[in-house]
Amino acid sequence: MGIFTDRFIQLKKADKPLFAAPKSVQQQIEILRIAKDGIFENTKNRYSRVYRFADINYVTVSEGDQYEILKQYCKLVNAIDVAFKITIYNKNRNMSQFRQNVLIPDKDDGYDHLRDVYNDIVEERIVAGKQGIEQERFLTVTVERKDYEQAKAFFNTFEGGMQQEFHAIGSKLEPLDAAERLRVLYNFYRIGDEETFSFDFDAYVKSKTDYKNDICGSMIKYSPNDFETDRKICRAVFIRRYPTSLPDTFINEITNVPVHSITSIDIVPVPKDLTTRTLQKKYLGVESDILRQQRVRNKNNDFASDISYGKKVEKKTLEALMDDVRENDQNLFFAGVNMVLIADTREELNSITETIQTIGNKYLCNMEVHHLQQREALNTALPVGVRQVETMRTMLTRDIAALMPFNVQEIYEPTGLCYGTNRISKNLCVADRKKLTNGNAMVFGVPGSGKSFFCKSEMLGVYLQTGDDIIVIDPTLEYFDIAQNLGGVCINLSNYTQNYINPLWLDVNELDLADSKGLIRDKGEFMLGLCEQAMSEMLNSRHKSIIDRCIRKLYLDIAMSKEKYVPVMSDFYDLLMKQPEEEARDIALGLELFVSGSLNIFNHQTNLDVDNRFIVYGIRDLGKELSAIAMLVMLENVRARIARNAEKGRATWLYIDECHVLLGTGEHSGRSEYSGKFLYSLWKKVRKQGGLCTAITQNISDMLQNYTAVTMLANSEFIALLKQANVDSQELSRVAGIPEAQLKYVNGCNSGMGILKHGEVIIPFDARVKKNNIIYDLFNTNLHEKNKQGIKTDDQYS
Missing domain, CATH: 3.40.50.300 (P-loop containing nucleotide triphosphate hydrolases)
Incomplete structure (x- = not known):
């Protein structure tokens, strides 16, 4: 969509790095100052905050539900009026800790042979899936404000509205504090040592040490088409050309490739009044061109020919855009998709790159490598809050919604039991019922x-x-x-x-005349059901009163007795026979088969x-x-x-x-x-x-x-x-x-x-x-x- 120029260029202009030529890995991290609540100042008067949001079931629901989610997501995107970034991070999972959580250790109790087979079954499921990768989703918001206090006020207001918008989709949005934000960067720079991260903001303030020393690696070496850290070799790629329409499963497909990667969708909203004025201006210009074209033809006595095809298409495109913006609640955005692919060797990295490009080609997306911009692309992909590459193109709200970041929910609780695998993601289902309400x-x-x-x-x-x-x-x-x-x-x-099981068993030593523990009441409720089953008919109010009376007398007599004993069904039967009401004999007659008859297995201790x-x-x-x-x-x-x-x-x-x-x-x-x-x-x-x-x-x-x-x-x-x-x-x-x-x-x-x-x-x-x-x-x-x-x-x- 090449009709937007002039003031629009300023909106998609790339950020300048803190250091044009960083002398260390620390200087490459695009953070100027940090606050304990997670609000970072990236450059002078530019503040950012990162939120983690939960995945929802998108690919497993019906087309109608997917349409409703897309509509709600469009509403969410339209509600954000500042630059933001959605990041899907396929981070490294500590497999030794993961196995320690899901496998059962030996206890030398005679059942370790069963534990070994059980663990073998779980191990097969681990190998069959992509258990070495854990996926997280982040929303990074960047805003320009005069100072930290104004930025904090903005983010407090922003959070309230966004949490409601994400809740309407079925997701949850939670802000990350300083330690959690630094952990995300640590997970990239120190991949493999995720569990060793430790950061205390108060201790950092007292010691006045550089926190960047604790999160970055020892080296990063950039080449024209990739870069190396002290642990991995990486490559940044981006989508250069987009098709006319993109399926809403595209982002899921490229992020579900079982490799370590960082996928970022950078979005910059264009103010609606600027969009409207520009569209009107462009439309008037096209109309003037058409009118001028017809005057020239009329002057040459060419009254039958129509306007040129190019102007006709341009006019139709502008009219469709104006209708969308005015009537269909479509906003205009600059958007760009960048990926950082992570591998152990260059051969593996080339293979991963080819896989991603093949997926892109399937959907007519031309995915290219960031040539001579690997450093800037890395800073852009990380959820830091900067964008240092200009790979943006104009999109309407519906086009942004096609870059759907949701896939399928997961169940993983380290203290739980293994219930198989997720049929969509192939990840283990580890659930703990004790943690449920x-x-x-x-x-x-x-x-x-x-x-x-x-x-x-x-x-x-x-x-x-x-x-x-x-x-x-x-x-x-x-x-x-x-x-x-x-x-x-x-x-x-x-x-x-x-x-034999005695249905009247109680810990008779716990009985008291006031029935303070409710033991007699509970037993009375139980005996109502038992008697009704025995009589094969509904109990009336007289039956219930008699049963309750006899149960209370039976246990209260025991409570007052010096010699405690546990009653059996025949004791209850005898009490019924002593009652004056005819209904008591009906109840006793119903119980007779189970007390002294051929089905008396419950009339024993x-x-x-x-x-x-x-x-x-x-x-x-x-x-x-x-x-x-x-x-x-x-x-x-x-x-x-x-x-x-x-x-x-x-x-x-x-x-x-x-x-x-x-x-x-x-x-x-x-x-x-x-x-x-x-x-x-x-x-x-x-x-x-x-x-x-x-x-x-x-x-x-x-x-x-x-x-x-x-x-x-x-x-x-x-x-x-x-x-x-x-x-x-x-x-x-x-x-x-x-x-x-x-x-x-x-x-x-x-x-x-x-x-x-x-x-x-x-x-x-x-x-x-x-x-x-x-x-x-x-x-x-x-x-x-x-x-x-x-x-x-x-x-x-x-």
């Missing part, structure tokens, strides 16, 4: 989708990496194998076993090691009558266990497989409302006690039809959605916050793949594990594969 989870997947494999992987990571306890409620005996291999207790409850670190309750063989009651009994036992662990400062991971049975969804609809309420109350209460509940079920569509299940889903910040069928996408988006476009990653996907929601971050993940290792054999539930390998099925635990 609500660490409860739900795992969905049709049979064969890998949901039990996913949960077993998490259990193994918890057991091998932490000291937390694990409890599993297992209706199909799928988790007995992993528990036995980890020294856990497998409790197979049935009519013909001698495994507990005879199992319920304090083991890994417990699996198997309820497959209980039968229809006992299964619902067994679920309630075990949940009550689990609640008490979580409370005891909380007093010890220990977390408890609870897994409930096939939880739709307890919630009464789908074919199990019509079950007791108390079972669902009790599970929901457990969902809410255990969070404060360090409990992490996980519900495992098949079809999310059934869950969305149950109010209690929907409420639990809405309060679960960790959701793993594997292969699904017939998903109500709108309801899922409303309840769980998973966009409809993301569901393409669960429709028809392979086993072990799906969507992972961790807090506000949603990513497509791949948790598949290669076969032929002991962990795969331990987790595998495919009967046909087990039979081929000679592995016993879960019937061995019946």
Whole structure:
């Protein structure tokens, strides 16, 4: 667009360096003075500040959502009226520290062989991805002000508006202080020693030392087409020629090349009044040229010929520009894209340069090397706040938006567990549910989708990496194998076993007449659900009052007794029979089968090691009558266990497989409302006690039809959605916050793949594990594969 000259030239004029011929590496760093809050004076009266902003899911959302993001990004760009720079920094990741975070160290506890295989699986994922690179995004804003105070006032006002604009897109904007800004420069100049950076602003002021000595390397040697540091060899390139239209994935494509690089998009807004006046002036000039051209032709008696093609095109272009500026909220900018490519050898650098140029050629972008301007290009690319190369061209707001800096979200928390890899970026998904406001989870997947494999992987990571306890409620005996291999207790409850759990167990030594700890109240709430299950009908108010009365009398008598004892169900039954109301006998009659009848397995004192670190309750063989009651009994036992662990400062991971049975969804609809309420109350209460509940079920569509299940889903910040069928996408988006476009990653996907929601971050993940290792054999539930390998099925635990 060559129609803009005159005053526009001043806007895109390159900055002059502090030193025309620097005598040291320190003099090359374009910083004059620094302030503790991160506002730097680059040259006299020119101040800059750097902000880090978070990535968002752009490539994984629908076209409609991408359009909305582009519109919002256009609004954001238009809102900035000073020169700014967007930097995408593929920085070096300390792989030794990274491996230390994600791999599990040996503990010499008899399970190091499992840790070795687990670490091998994680290592394969590291090698398959670009784990040696960590991507950061920065916004650098530069402004001219008389002094630091005026610059500070500007940035304070600027931050408030920009944080709202970034929040509207789904990102977060945070300013960097002096130490954080210097760390960014340190990460380039001292690549490989990132973890050794240390800077104390107050100590720097007292000592009056030069902070540049601590961040720069020992040398930089410039050549016409590249430059060398004491650690790497680098090359600065830029986009010389742009196509008529550029896809919004271009920046993502060049920054996703797995190499160390710095990509900067420098943008200088043109004042709208200057743009309008210039366009009007140019348009009047074109009209005058056309009129003059027609007069000449008329003078030569040439009345039929039209105006020249060149003037026609120029007029049409100007009219389109004026319409865009006046009606379509388009602003004019000068913009330029620069990259610094970093490699270990010149051969590698040439290969990287060729790759980047090939990508550019694919989109008709001519990417060239900064010849004899490598130093100036480096200072321009770094998020310092200067621009020392003139590679700018005019662009409208929509053209700037095509240089979209967003790609896909990532999950990486050094204290977390590995949940596979991001299917888009190939980076590891390392999440820590304990850091979420609500660490409860739900795992969905049709049979064969890998949901039990996913949960077993998490259990193994918890057991091998932490000291937390694990409890599993297992209706199909799928988790007995992993528990036995980890020294856990497998409790197979049935009519013909001698495994007993006392549902009325309490630490009777903690009882008092005022029930100050709420032990009796909690037990009363539990017994309401148990009695309703036993009676197979809804309780009325008289039933509830009788049950509450008997429970209170049962435990208050124990509290007043000198000889403490733990009651069993027959004690509660006897109390019911002594009550005068006819309803009490109805309740007792409903309980008779489970107290003195053939299903009396819960009318005994507990005879199992319920304090083991890994417990699996198997309820497959209980039968229809006992299964619902067994679920309630075990949940009550689990609640008490979580409370005891909380007093010890220990977390408890609870897994409930096939939880739709307890919630009464789908074919199990019509079950007791108390079972669902009790599970929901457990969902809410255990969070404060360090409990992490996980519900495992098949079809999310059934869950969305149950109010209690929907409420639990809405309060679960960790959701793993594997292969699904017939998903109500709108309801899922409303309840769980998973966009409809993301569901393409669960429709028809392979086993072990799906969507992972961790807090506000949603990513497509791949948790598949290669076969032929002991962990795969331990987790595998495919009967046909087990039979081929000679592995016993879960019937061995019946």
